Amino acid sequence: xxxxxxxxxxxxSEKWTNHKFNMKLVNPANKRKYTVIVVGTGLAGSSAxxxxxELGYNVNAFCFHExxxxxxxxxAQGGINAAKNYCNDGDxxxxxxxxxxxxxxxxxxxxxxxxxxxxxxNIIDQCVAQGVPFARDYGGLLDNRSFGGAQVSRTFxxxxxxxxxxxxxxxxxxxxxxxxxxxxxxxxxEMMELVIVDGKxxxxxxxxxxxxxxERHSADAVILATGGYGNAFYLSTNAMACNVTAAWRAHKKGxxxxxxxxxxxxxxxxxxxxxxxSKLTLMSESLRNDGRVWVPKKKGDTRDPKDIPxxxxxxxxxxxxxxxxxxxxxxxxxxxxxxxxxxxKGVGPTGLAxxxxxxxxxxRLGENTIRARYGNLFEMYERITGSDxxxxxxxxxxxxxxxxxxxxxxxxxxxxxxxxxxxxxANFSDHGxxxxxxxxxxxxxxxxxxxxxxxxxNFLADETPGACNADQSEFxxxxxxxxxxxxxxxxxxxxxxxxxxxxxxxxxxxxKCGMSRNAEGLKEALEKIPKIREEFWKNLKVPxxxxxxxxxxxxxxxxxxxxxxxxxxxxxxxxxxxxxxxxFREESQTEEGEALRQDDKFCYVGAWEHKGENKPxxxxxxxxxxxxxxxxxxxxx
Amino acid sequence: xxxxxxxxxxxxxxxSPKSAGKFEEYEVKDVDxxxxxxxxxxxxxxxxxxKGQDPIEFDHDCREGICGTCGAMVNGRPHGPLKxxxxxxxxMREFKNNETITLEPFRSTSLPIVKxxxxxxxxxxxxxxxxxxxxxKTGSGQDANSILIPKPDADDAFNSAQCIGCSACVAxxxxxxxxxxxxxxxxxxxxxxxxxxxxxxxxxxxxxxxxKSGFGNCSNAYECEAACPKGISVANIAAMNKDFMKAxxxx
Numbered sequence: 005x006x007x008x009x010x011x012x013x014x015x016x017s018e019k020w021t022n023h024k025f026n027m028k029l030v031n032p033a034n035k036r037k038y039t040v041i042v043v044g045t046g047l048a049g050s051s052a053x054x055x056x057x058e059l060g061y062n063v064n065a066f067c068f069h070e071x072x073x074x075x076x077x078x079x080a081q082g083g084i085n086a087a088k089n090y091c092n093d094g095d096x097x098x099x100x101x102x103x104x105x106x107x108x109x110x111x112x113x114x115x116x117x118x119x120x121x122x123x124x125x126n127i128i129d130q131c132v133a134q135g136v137p138f139a140r141d142y143g144g145l146l147d148n149r150s151f152g153g154a155q156v157s158r159t160f161x162x163x164x165x166x167x168x169x170x171x172x173x174x175x176x177x178x179x180x181x182x183x184x185x186x187x188x189x190x191x192x193x194e195m196m197e198l199v200i201v202d203g204k205x206x207x208x209x210x211x212x213x214x215x216x217x218x219e220r221h222s223a224d225a226v227i228l229a230t231g232g233y234g235n236a237f238y239l240s241t242n243a244m245a246c247n248v249t250a251a252w253r254a255h256k257k258g259x260x261x262x263x264x265x266x267x268x269x270x271x272x273x274x275x276x277x278x279x280x281x282s283k284l285t286l287m288s289e290s291l292r293n294d295g296r297v298w299v300p301k302k303k304g305d306t307r308d309p310k311d312i313p314x315x316x317x318x319x320x321x322x323x324x325x326x327x328x329x330x331x332x333x334x335x336x337x338x339x340x341x342x343x344x345x346x347x348x349k350g351v352g353p354t355g356l357a358x359x360x361x362x363x364x365x366x367x368r369l370g371e372n373t374i375r376a377r378y379g380n381l382f383e384m385y386e387r388i389t390g391s392d393x394x395x396x397x398x399x400x401x402x403x404x405x406x407x408x409x410x411x412x413x414x415x416x417x418x419x420x421x422x423x424x425x426x427x428x429x430a431n432f433s434d435h436g437x438x439x440x441x442x443x444x445x446x447x448x449x450x451x452x453x454x455x456x457x458x459x460x461x462n463f464l465a466d467e468t469p470g471a472c473n474a475d476q477s478e479f480x481x482x483x484x485x486x487x488x489x490x491x492x493x494x495x496x497x498x499x500x501x502x503x504x505x506x507x508x509x510x511x512x513x514x515x516k517c518g519m520s521r522n523a524e525g526l527k528e529a530l531e532k533i534p535k536i537r538e539e540f541w542k543n544l545k546v547p548x549x550x551x552x553x554x555x556x557x558x559x560x561x562x563x564x565x566x567x568x569x570x571x572x573x574x575x576x577x578x579x580x581x582x583x584x585x586x587x588f589r590e591e592s593q594t595e596e597g598e599a600l601r602q603d604d605k606f607c608y609v610g611a612w613e614h615k616g617e618n619k620p621x622x623x624x625x626x627x628x629x630x631x632x633x634x635x636x637x638x639x640x641x
Numbered sequence: 642x643x644x645x646x647x648x649x650x651x652x653x654x655x656x657s658p659k660s661a662g663k664f665e666e667y668e669v670k671d672v673d674x675x676x677x678x679x680x681x682x683x684x685x686x687x688x689x690x691x692k693g694q695d696p697i698e699f700d701h702d703c704r705e706g707i708c709g710t711c712g713a714m715v716n717g718r719p720h721g722p723l724k725x726x727x728x729x730x731x732x733m734r735e736f737k738n739n740e741t742i743t744l745e746p747f748r749s750t751s752l753p754i755v756k757x758x759x760x761x762x763x764x765x766x767x768x769x770x771x772x773x774x775x776x777x778k779t780g781s782g783q784d785a786n787s788i789l790i791p792k793p794d795a796d797d798a799f800n801s802a803q804c805i806g807c808s809a810c811v812a813x814x815x816x817x818x819x820x821x822x823x824x825x826x827x828x829x830x831x832x833x834x835x836x837x838x839x840x841x842x843x844x845x846x847x848x849x850x851x852x853k854s855g856f857g858n859c860s861n862a863y864e865c866e867a868a869c870p871k872g873i874s875v876a877n878i879a880a881m882n883k884d885f886m887k888a889x890x891x892x
Contacts, residue, residue: 129782144789176774
């Protein structure tokens with residue numbers, strides 16, 4: 005199948021405007037005849053559900069949490085970018101667009117990124133109208149701060165809880181529509197299967213996690229806003245329940261999975277403390293505004309950081325990248341931390357950490373200013389580690405944080421399955437091979453508030469409303485598949501828990517397909533993953549039953565999908581013989597050890613098609629063309 | 642080694658909403674003091690599973706203290722002994738070797754038990770649904786800087802808006818009142834110019850929805866504030882009461 009990106013004609017700055025006019029509309033009186041399923045209620049899902057209901061569509065919104073407000077968008081700390089240029093520092097739609105394409109290492113779709121930059125300003129207006137309490141200055145105007153990969157201050161924030169405030173805003177907008185009857189909310193439901201009728205996405209099968217009941221739901225279109233797959237690595241900054249299941253089920257029903265090897269490793273997380281660690285905690289990138297990253301110059305230096313004099317410290321980011329310093333993009337900051345530790349200069353009990361030091365900032369600005377800026381983050385750090393960052397530098401290390409890859413979508417955010425739309429982190433579209441800080445919130449809300457309300461109408465205008473119902477054979481067959489899978493998981497009765505398999509897979513992926521990758525390691529992982537999967541289906545132990553709350557059973561289903569997905573991620577990483585953004589292939593680097601792209605061979609989106617159980621996927625390519633920006637090797641020096 | 646401790650856990654086990662529950666005792670050995678409280682339960686659950694017993698169900702997700710999913714009574718206190726701390730952010734260094742810890746779900750008739758330590762908080766969603774929002778349709782926003790909000794008001798609104806909806810306030814209250822939760826949302830929106838148009842209807846509808854869900858009344862015990870992991874002040878309740886009175890008298 006050809007990959008049609010459906011990018012509109014015209015100059016880059018006019019594409020979206022023209023496209024909005026050219027798309028078909030659904031008459032207001034007809035909108036109420038259509039039903040749209042939205043899976044996931046994070047920023048993208050909640051904002052889409054609220055906006056579509058406001059337009060008059062019937063929306064059925066599903067989430068696996070007990071309340072839509074629990075989605076992991078809530079944990080985003082630092083902020084949301086918008087090209088408002090309120091700081092008069094030279095920002096513009098074009099600069100945000102340029103920074104995002106460059107930050108993504110020229111592997112994102114130019115037209116999508118420009119649209120995102122245009123919409124960014126509307127998002128801030130919308131959120132303020134909803135009552136999102138952004139930080140303000142004493143004149144009552146909105147305040148901004150800077151983030152990695154940019155030389156302007158365009159990040160809007162609400163202390164270290166920006167994601168929480170934006171999600172609660174979108175959640176409240178959706179609950180307003182629940183109250184009016186336009187949105188019907190289905191909580192504690194996990195999507196287990198996508199239903200396709202005559203080649204189009206027409207419904208889903210869900211499991212009620214409280215009662216175990218398997219339910220069939222039909223609609224005129226299906227939207228997935230189900231987040232990223234970072235938990236494939238077991239330890240990540242994602243919430244415990246984040247998973248790839250909804251996206252993977254859609255993939256196995258025909259949706260292409262794009263660029264799965266593009267995973268983001270966040271440079272500032274609290275290091276691993278021991279074997280029973282369940283997750284990693286992020287410390288906001290905003291800390292790099294005032295914190296200085298360093299390691300001892302001497303290998304294996306175990307002195308207390310306070311006893312290491314200035315001239316025996318290596319502030320390696322400031323040394324190597326003088327113009328961006330500690331504010332280089334995430335991939336560079338992470339990789340350089342790894343290099344320092346690989347050289348034996350890492351600190352802390354495991355040697356897998358570097359310092360993030362606020363002493364200079366405290367001396368310059370005073371402890372009170374630092375407390376006002378980062379107080380809640382410092383408290384969180386102290387609570388977790390028992391160490392006080394006001395008096396001793398933080399120890400940090402990179403961790404898996406975000407996934408740029410996702411289901412392939414065209415310009416309209418529609419997958420290659422007609423009627424299946426994918427929003428937010430779950431799609432691949434806007435961040436290329438590396439996402440800049442404060443851009444995930446921007447994309448989730450752009451997709452939900454300002455893109456899907458237009459593009460879904462263009463699809464629905466040609467559909468007969470209510471053409472399918474959940475009693476059709478396609479739904480019953482999909483339901484039976486789900487019941488069989490649940491029963492199989494419960495009946496294996498082996499010796500190892502799902503967590504145990506997950507940990508094994510995660511360590512393998514982190515080791516071979518993490519911050520730095522090479523062909524030999526990736527091939528080794530490709531051999532090992534099917535073996536872990538084979539053992540999973542023979543030796544898994546799931547306690548309890550299927551007719552009530554059973555989180556072990558939920559976990560087992562998610563791990564089963566990670567075990568299939570992980571293999572595709574490795575296959576994608578092996579095929580992409582270049583370094584770009586978060587994907588660093590050791591075979592492709594500059595003399596200085598920086599990522600080296602191979603534009604003549606790999607300037608495309610790699611979209612994989614499922615070809616059957618235990619068969620290798622087939623690669624399809626969408627060539628990336630840049631008309632508004634010249635392809636260049638990234639430099640932050 | 643001194644960084645490992647042994648504990649006895651006394652845990653409420655209840656198979657389903659309608660079945661009878663009871664306490665069960667578990668010995669947990671060699672707990673790493675740097676692990677979190679929930680990681681300690683993870684280890685116990687892995688153990689129980691391997692022994693063929695049912696693991697303890699407990700709600701949790703982000704494990705960063707922000708999603709509001711986790712929470713249980715630890716020795717009679719919601720989220721445990723540390724102030725301004727959710728259960729997931731409580732670490733085992735706060736406990737002594739050979740200590741006995743009693744673990745129960747948040748209890749209230751309005752938040753019925755689902756299983757073990759998991760409770761049903763859909764009553765909170767119903768309260769938000771009744772009025773906890775500003776009706777600003779997508780696309781209707783004017784330029785964000787055209788609304789000036791004095792910094793103290795913005796900060797006040799933010800402080801109220803920090804509520805994570807965990808329901809510890811209800812569990813702590815002798816009357817199982819949800820006043821702190823409701824007041825936090827009412828005040829977040831009442832402090833902002835954008836929230837004025839619906840200010841009266843909002844407070845009336847939300848208080849009505851709260852009463853319908855069967856939550857108790859406030860009798861100024863201040864237990865909610867002490868239990869709140871986000872430090873939401875009881876001053877919110879007084880402010881809400883004032884708004885509620887005004888809404889009743891002048892509408």
